[in-house]
Amino acid sequence: MKDIMKIIAGQGLKGDFFIPGDKSISHRSVMFSALGDKPVRIKNFLNSQDCLSTVKCIQALGVKVDFINENEIVIYGKGIHGLTEPSDVLDAGNSGTTLRLMMGILAAQPFFSTFTGDQSLRKRPMRRVINPLSEMKAKLVSREDSKYLPLAIIPVDKLQAINYAMPMASAQVKSAILLAGMYAEGETIVTEPYTSRDHTERMFETFGVKLRKFGTSIGIKKVDKFVSPEEIVVPGDISSAAFWLVAASIIPNSKLIIRNIGINPTRTGILDVLKDMGANIEIVNEKWSGKEPVADFIVRSAELKGVTFGAEIMPRLIDEIPILTVAAMFAEGDTIISGAGELRVKETDRLAAIEAEFTKMGAKIQATDDGLIIHGKAALKEAECYSYHDHRIAMALAIAGMAAHGVTIQSPHCVDISYPNFYTVLNELKK
Numbered sequence: 501m502k503d504i505m506k507i508i509a510g511q512g513l514k515g516d517f518f519i520p521g522d523k524s525i526s527h528r529s530v531m532f533s534a535l536g537d538k539p540v541r542i543k544n545f546l547n548s549q550d551c552l553s554t555v556k557c558i559q560a561l562g563v564k565v566d567f568i569n570e571n572e573i574v575i576y577g578k579g580i581h582g583l584t585e586p587s588d589v590l591d592a593g594n595s596g597t598t599l600r601l602m603m604g605i606l607a608a609q610p611f612f613s614t615f616t617g618d619q620s621l622r623k624r625p626m627r628r629v630i631n632p633l634s635e636m637k638a639k640l641v642s643r644e645d646s647k648y649l650p651l652a653i654i655p656v657d658k659l660q661a662i663n664y665a666m667p668m669a670s671a672q673v674k675s676a677i678l679l680a681g682m683y684a685e686g687e688t689i690v691t692e693p694y695t696s697r698d699h700t701e702r703m704f705e706t707f708g709v710k711l712r713k714f715g716t717s718i719g720i721k722k723v724d725k726f727v728s729p730e731e732i733v734v735p736g737d738i739s740s741a742a743f744w745l746v747a748a749s750i751i752p753n754s755k756l757i758i759r760n761i762g763i764n765p766t767r768t769g770i771l772d773v774l775k776d777m778g779a780n781i782e783i784v785n786e787k788w789s790g791k792e793p794v795a796d797f798i799v800r801s802a803e804l805k806g807v808t809f810g811a812e813i814m815p816r817l818i819d820e821i822p823i824l825t826v827a828a829m830f831a832e833g834d835t836i837i838s839g840a841g842e843l844r845v846k847e848t849d850r851l852a853a854i855e856a857e858f859t860k861m862g863a864k865i866q867a868t869d870d871g872l873i874i875h876g877k878a879a880l881k882e883a884e885c886y887s888y889h890d891h892r893i894a895m896a897l898a899i900a901g902m903a904a905h906g907v908t909i910q911s912p913h914c915v916d917i918s919y920p921n922f923y924t925v926l927n928e929l930k931k
């Protein structure tokens with residue numbers, strides 16, 4: 501049987517609903533809690549394939565995890581020196597975040613470990629993490645001269661602090677260095693070209709560790725212990741909410757109320773760009789969920805116009821480019837995106853996938869080396885398009901199809917990576 505999903509065109513969307521937990525924060529909650537000094541209850545945990553990859557790796561490292569219900573788990577932390585040698589290869593599945601953050605943690609452990617991942621992850625670059633960790637005197641070796649998975653981490657006596665200027669803005673690389681840095685002698689300093697999501701930094705604070713922040717640099721000194729909070733309540737994922745923000749903006753007569761979304765300023769680039777495009781998004785009920793700010797969004801249909809944006813804002817909306825492309829397809833005029841070269845090394849080459857698949861729907865899009873040029877308001881048609889097994893491509897195609905004349909998505913179930921009930925919500929909002 502062909503693995504496809506047919507999405508039909510939708511009228512005015514209506515709904516008042518919650519978005520599943522943030523993927524980045526769910527991963528970090530599990531990893532930090534595993535290194536904590538007492539059990540942590542994680543509420544609104546994102547029960548998706550990527551976060552389950554993190555849970556499985558943590559279990560393989562000797563940490564007990566209880567599932568209270570689908571979105572609530574308890575992690576029985578074993579302290580920062582409590583992990584034990586895994587008896588098998590660790591499998592990060594499709595998840596770059598699982599792999600790269602855990603490389604930082606495991607580089608500092610007194611035992612041997614190995615990692616693999618799925619077909620997509622085995623093609624993603626690893627040197628960006630292996631290089632700085634090797635400078636810290638960690639020992640990591642991997643396929644094709646340390647380019648790709650599988651990867652082995654060989655124990656070393658101790659790690660040495662480094663002062664590292666990152667060549668790219670990447671929260672995964674920054675986090676791996678900070679996590680290794682907490683075990684290293686001296687102060688590890690990492691500097692980013694532009695500020696990427698800071699959930700790791702906030703999570704360190706949640707576990708009682710003070711970091712030194714100056715400009716786009718962060719310093720961490722050797723940590724004695726993690727003091728665990730009793731619970732962590734994960735905010736809704738703005739990267740998942742982004743699909744509905746765009747859907748309601750471009751489908752006439754829509755009004756959606758989306759509740760309890762993380763509005764950490766290092767993640768809200770999507771709101772800035774949509775506002776520049778003329779979107780009608782109200783942000784209400786701002787409050788705190790631990791160290792992370794959250795709010796409700798009210799979004800109504802609007803006439804959008806094309807915009808230009810680039811490298812500086814990119815880390816604040818990196819995962820939202822596929823769905824912002826859809827917004828641009830429905831906007832008046834051209835949208836020009838640059839500084840998005842990182843999209844070529846995600847779950848798939850997202851720039852190439854966006855150009856190829858939306859072109860099948862009639863969109864006028866050119867991928868450049870590091871971005872996209874989208875000519876708005878091209879005449880769209882029904883089409884069959886491929887997700888490349890990339891969750892964000894599948895969801896962006898679904899929204900474009902719903903707003904245009906329908907779409908058939910090949911390999912649609914990859915949405916389970918970050919948003920397992922995406923298609924159910926989509927169907928409910930159309931009613």
Ligand SMILES: O=C(O)C1=C[C@@H](OP(=O)(O)O)[C@@H](O)[C@H](O)C1
Binds near residue numbers: 524525672818842
């Ligand atoms: O740290 C994280 O949780 C993430 C960082 C980003 O990747 P990079 O660090 O590669 O930019 C992002 O694309 C990914 O979805 C999640």
Ligand SMILES: C=C(OP(=O)(O)O)C(=O)O
Binds near residue numbers: 596597847
């Ligand atoms: C790039 C993503 O995740 P990861 O790097 O963790 O695979 C994503 O969720 O879009």
